[in-house]
Amino acid sequence: xxERLRARFAEAKGEGRAAFxxxxxxxxxxxxxxxxxxxxxxxxxxxxxxxxxxxTDPLADGATxxxxxxxxxxxxxTFADCLGMVREARAQGLSxxxxxxxxxxxxxxxxxERAAADAADAGADGFxxxxxxxxEAGAFRKACADHGVSFVxxxxxxxxxxxxxxVASVADSFIYCVSVTGTTGGAAVPPEVGELVATxxxxxxxxxxxxxxxxxxxxxxxxxxxxxxxxxxSAIIAAIExxxxxxxxxxxxxxxxxxxxxxxxxx
Amino acid sequence: xxxxxxxELAPRFGEFGGRYIPEVLVAAHxxxxxxxxxARRDPAFREELATLQRHYAGRPTPLYFAERLTEEVxxxxxWLKREDLAHTGxxxxxxxxxxxxxxxxxxxxxxxxxxxAGQHGVATATVCAKLNLECVVYMGxxxxxxxxxxxxxxxxxxxxVVPVDxxxxxxxxxxxxxxxxxxxxxxxxxxxIGSAIGPHPFPTMVRDFQAVIGQEAREQxxxxxxxxxxxxxxxxxxxxxxxxxxxxxxxxxxRLVGVExxxxxxxxxGRNAATLVAGSPGVLHGTRTYLLQDEAGQILDxxxxxxxxxxxxVGPEHSWLKVTERAEYIATDDAEALxxxxxxxxxxxxxxxxxxxxxxxxxxxxxxxIGEGGDVLIGLSGRGDKDMHTVAEALGVTL
Numbered sequence: 001x002x003e004r005l006r007a008r009f010a011e012a013k014g015e016g017r018a019a020f021x022x023x024x025x026x027x028x029x030x031x032x033x034x035x036x037x038x039x040x041x042x043x044x045x046x047x048x049x050x051x052x053x054x055x056t057d058p059l060a061d062g063a064t065x066x067x068x069x070x071x072x073x074x075x076x077x078t079f080a081d082c083l084g085m086v087r088e089a090r091a092q093g094l095s096x097x098x099x100x101x102x103x104x105x106x107x108x109x110x111x112x113e114r115a116a117a118d119a120a121d122a123g124a125d126g127f128x129x130x131x132x133x134x135x136e137a138g139a140f141r142k143a144c145a146d147h148g149v150s151f152v153x154x155x156x157x158x159x160x161x162x163x164x165x166x167v168a169s170v171a172d173s174f175i176y177c178v179s180v181t182g183t184t185g186g187a188a189v190p191p192e193v194g195e196l197v198a199t200x201x202x203x204x205x206x207x208x209x210x211x212x213x214x215x216x217x218x219x220x221x222x223x224x225x226x227x228x229x230x231x232x233x234s235a236i237i238a239a240i241e242x243x244x245x246x247x248x249x250x251x252x253x254x255x256x257x258x259x260x261x262x263x264x265x266x267x
Numbered sequence: 268x269x270x271x272x273x274x275e276l277a278p279r280f281g282e283f284g285g286r287y288i289p290e291v292l293v294a295a296h297x298x299x300x301x302x303x304x305x306a307r308r309d310p311a312f313r314e315e316l317a318t319l320q321r322h323y324a325g326r327p328t329p330l331y332f333a334e335r336l337t338e339e340v341x342x343x344x345x346w347l348k349r350e351d352l353a354h355t356g357x358x359x360x361x362x363x364x365x366x367x368x369x370x371x372x373x374x375x376x377x378x379x380x381x382x383x384a385g386q387h388g389v390a391t392a393t394v395c396a397k398l399n400l401e402c403v404v405y406m407g408x409x410x411x412x413x414x415x416x417x418x419x420x421x422x423x424x425x426x427x428v429v430p431v432d433x434x435x436x437x438x439x440x441x442x443x444x445x446x447x448x449x450x451x452x453x454x455x456x457x458x459x460i461g462s463a464i465g466p467h468p469f470p471t472m473v474r475d476f477q478a479v480i481g482q483e484a485r486e487q488x489x490x491x492x493x494x495x496x497x498x499x500x501x502x503x504x505x506x507x508x509x510x511x512x513x514x515x516x517x518x519x520x521x522r523l524v525g526v527e528x529x530x531x532x533x534x535x536x537g538r539n540a541a542t543l544v545a546g547s548p549g550v551l552h553g554t555r556t557y558l559l560q561d562e563a564g565q566i567l568d569x570x571x572x573x574x575x576x577x578x579x580x581v582g583p584e585h586s587w588l589k590v591t592e593r594a595e596y597i598a599t600d601d602a603e604a605l606x607x608x609x610x611x612x613x614x615x616x617x618x619x620x621x622x623x624x625x626x627x628x629x630x631x632x633x634x635x636x637i638g639e640g641g642d643v644l645i646g647l648s649g650r651g652d653k654d655m656h657t658v659a660e661a662l663g664v665t666l
Contacts, residue, residue, distance in 0.1 A: 056434065056566040057551060059446040060289045066433060078563035104287055104550045109564025131287045131550065156291035158453060163293070181291050182451040 002150040004097040004125050005173035008047050009207040009228055018224035020045060020260045021209050023101065023233035024252075025052035025068035026085055027077030029245050037240070038089040040249040042096045044256030048209075048229070049094075050128065053082050053102030060130045062185035064234040067241075079106045079115065083122040090123035099152060101128040107140070116143035126150030126173055134170045141170060152176050155200055168204035174229055175200065179212045185234030189213040194226040220259045232259070276304060278467040279555075280587035286466040288553045292446075295453045300468045302373050307475065312368065319364050323397065324354045326361075326479065330487035333645075335614045342634035343497065343641030348484045350508065350648045351619065357649030358480060358508045359390035359461060365476035367394040370457035377401040377456040381445040383410055383438035383504070384575035384622065385417025386649055387461030392426035402426040405444045409436040410574045417653050435568045438504075438578045442552050462505025463582035466553030470583050477511025484644060485515050492642050498522035498633050501646030502625045503596065504540065504576035506585045508648035513594060522595070524633065525585060526626045528571035529598035536561070540569040541598035542581040543589050556583040572601040572661060573621035573654070599625040605661055607631075608651065620649035621657065 012019040022041045026034050034051075041049055054072035058065060079102075086098060100119060107115045107129065119127070126149050132140065134153050144151040150173040155164060158181055168175055177197060179189040189212065197208050209229025214220060215238075223230045239255040240248045279285055286296055306312040320326040329352060333345040350358035370378055378400045382388030388404040395402035404421055408430045411418050421428050434440040442465075449458045463473040481499075488496055499516055501509035503525040513523045530539035539545065542557050549558040551566060559567040559579040571577040588594035599607070607627025612618045619627070623646060630645045637643065651658070659666050 055564075057439065057443050059443045059552070060291075060450060062447070070433070073565055078565075080563070105558070105560065105566070106564035108549050109560065109562065130289055131553065133286070133288065133290055133293055135293075136285055136287055154290040156289070156293075158291050158294045160294055160297075167290070178289075178291060181453055183447045186451065 001120070001125050001148045002172045005048065005150055008097050009174055012047055013228060018227060019047035019209065019229040020256070021048040021050060021211070021229050021231040022046035022236055022256060023050040023052060023231065024236060025054060025065065025072050026082040027054055027072030027075045028068040028237070029071060029240055029248060031075055031077055031081070033245065033248055034085045035089045035092060036249045037252055038094055039092060040253040041256055042094055044253035045260035045262045046096060046256055049096050049098045050101040050231070050233070051082060051086065051098055053079055053100055053106055055103040055106055058103060060183055062183035062234060064185040064237050068237050079110045083118055083124070086124050087122045097125040098123070099126040099128055099150070100124050102130065104129050104132045112140045113143045116140070116147045116149055120147040120149050124149060126152050128152045128154070128176055134167055154178055157181050157196055161199060164200055165203040168200065168206060171204065171206045174207040174209050175204065176231070177208050177210045177227065179210050179214070182212065184212055187213050189219050189223060193223065197226050217259045276300060276468055276471050280584045281590065283556050283583035283586040284467055284470055285555050286553060287550045287555065288466045289450055291450045292453060296466055296468070298373065302369060303468055303472050306369055306372060316365055316368055320361070320479065324360045324364060325352060327483040328352050330484055330491055332491065333615050336611065337634070339614055340631050340634050342639060343637040343643050344492065345630060345634055346488065346492065346496065346642060346644045347617070347647040348480060348512065348644060350480060350646065351617070351650035355386070355390045355393050356652065357386040357390065357620065358477060358511065359387040360393065361479055361511070362461065362473050362476040362507060363387070363390040363394045363459060366457070366459045367398050367400060370400065370459065371398060373457060375455060375457040377452065378459050379403045379405065379445050379448050379456055380459045380461060381405045381438065381441035382461060383441070383577055384573065384620070385410070385414040385421070385653060386575060388426070388428070389417050389420050389424070391459050391461070392421040392424035395426065396424045403429060403448065405429050405431050405441040405448070407431045407436040407438065407441050410438065413574050413657055414653055437569070437574065439566065446552070462507040463510045463584060464505045464552060464554060464580060470554065473507050474510045474514055474584060477507050478514045480508065480511040480646065481513060481515035484512060488642065488644060494642065495519055495521055496642040496644035497637050498524055499644040499646070500524045500526060500626045500630045500633065502526050502576060502622045502648060503543065503581060503585060504528070504578050504622065505580070506582040508646050510582055510584055512646040513588070517593065523588065523593065524629065525594055525596045526629050527596060527598040528573060528576035528625055529600035530570040532600060533598060537568040538570045539598065540571040540576050540578060542579060543585060543596040544598045548586065551580045554583045556586045557581050557589070572604055572657060573625065575620070575622040576625065597629060599629060603628050605658065608658065618651035619647055620651045621654045623648045
């Protein structure tokens with residue numbers, strides 16, 4: 001629910017820190033690892049989770065997340081399967097707000113209205129749709145609003161300042177600020193990201209989470225000083241890939257504990 | 268924020284088209300749209316393009332009466348619009364010239380492009396050489412294998428050819444990789460899309476640049492045949508040569524028939540590229556259009572003997588022409604395309620590319636059906652030199 005996302009950003013703010021937003025791809029490295037990974041992310045200290053919905057043609061993603069998409073597509077993981085994973089993770093005690101992230105076509109194939117309704121029912125809290133800017137999202141935004149899930153818009157370094165207010169106005173939980181012009185897992189978050197966040201801030205009070213090019217402790221800390229949320233994706237996929245399948249949950253949890261400097265054991 | 272309010276160019280064709288793109292590319296599309304609107308109204312731009320089309324690309328291309336083939340068939344007269352005679356050997360130059368001039372206007376010194384058969388890559392590399400623009404072409408490794416001659420041509424023209432080894436290693440994946448380059452380098456780079464696909468304004472802009480095919484053919488039919496054709500037939504991959512041929516006839520009483528690639532047959536998903544015949548609507552590469560996809564919305568692999576038709580999407584205007592029933596879409600398989608290739612080669616001494624070879628047998632059937640006194644116009648979108656290795660392989664000949 002949008003409300004669960006808002007509460008989590010507010011909670012982090014109350015603790016004087018940025019929310020840590022962690023991405024994993026559903027079905028990667030193997031479908032039965034996804035629920036343990038979601039729980040491991042939360043145990044490691046993730047405040048918000050993005051669950052990637054696999055797609056054959058992830059044209060905004062760099063090599064790392066492309067590979068994860070290919071593996072998950074090859075394993076036959078569908079949007080319906082993603083909802084099943086969310087449902088199971090909730091049943092096993094996942095409390096962090098969870099946002100489904102991916103591309104428009106799998107949602108269209110499932111049905112936009114049905115996707116929003118079933119996501120809410122499964123325990124998901126929102127959507128990030130990379131290739132669905134607010135301009136084209138009228139019907140889907142309405143479906144999300146009707147079912148109480150959040151439609152999270154993106155703002156990029158190339159977004160005209162005149163457009164920022166309009167994009168921000170559709171946000172009801174947080175805004176995804178893309179730190180660099182590029183794909184995921186590409187160039188490192190640049191020093192001037194603080195200025196970008198400050199510019200967006202002039203147009204909205206909604207929390208801003210920064211992603212793309214954030215992987216090291218230093219980058220997480222630096223972005224956390226200028227934004228309400230820090231998003232890490234490719235580095236988590238890389239941690240999953242960095243050893244045996246059985247060890248992936250431990251590695252991801254260790255990574256999140258290290259970069260957040262905390263854990264939410266028992267949360 | 269609505270694209271409708273800012274533009275005189277309609278962003279959609281009915282329910283198809285639109286702009287389904289990452290936020291990072293929104294500004295570039297708005298800039299491109301504004302620049303194209305201004306350019307199309309600017310007599311100086313139109314004059315510069317017309318001059319290049321005439322003296323550099325060799326336009327107008329001939330309309331050729333295929334007399335022997337017509338005699339063999341014994342039905343309606345068969346006419347070929349000879350885009351194979353345009354500079355670089357295909358219709359792709361029409362669009363490449365238009366967009367490269369636009370990139371100059373935008374002050375973008377770097378051009379990226381995708382290519383399947385290599386014809387669009389060659390056309391783009393050619394105009395970049397002429398206009399002194401940096402050129403990077405993305406091409407699937409499977410297509411590089413099939414089209415090695417065109418790869419070498421592009422390199423000779425000064426382009427960098429980047430192999431794409433993801434997905435099906437064909438046109439779709441080359442487009443993905445070009446998009447990734449564009450989201451990274453959008454401030455300095457224009458993405459010169461090669462077909463009437465992609466986000467608004469590309470489908471409209473590419474169609475406008477290719478409409479010269481149909482405009483010329485319409486005048487030439489009236490002059491040489493004394494009447495409009497009964498039917499215009501063209502192959503459809505992304506569909507730029509077909510929409511260019513069809514568009515000027517839309518208001519006329521002319522049947523429009525698009526021929527897709529049935530590959531190894533329509534029965535098995537993933538072994539053809541007949542998007543309009545066998546697909547369903549969805550969103551890919553920034554536009555809402557017909558796609559070859561599974562029930563979960565994953566894009567299917569495609570197959571066609573011709574690299575240029577090997578694409579799981581199609582231009583959104585074709586989707587609209589299909590649902591409004593203004594155009595008909597059929598599919599021809601690999602074997603029929605090879606047959607059409609040989610028929611035209613032997614009876615007219617014109618070696619077509621494998622893409623338009625798909626339109627030959629359907630055109631012959633239409634000529635037979637319409638009968639004497641009728642006229643069938645075929646869009647011969649390119650020449651077949653590039654396909655000699657593929658054809659030899661398919662015929663079991665070792666070169």
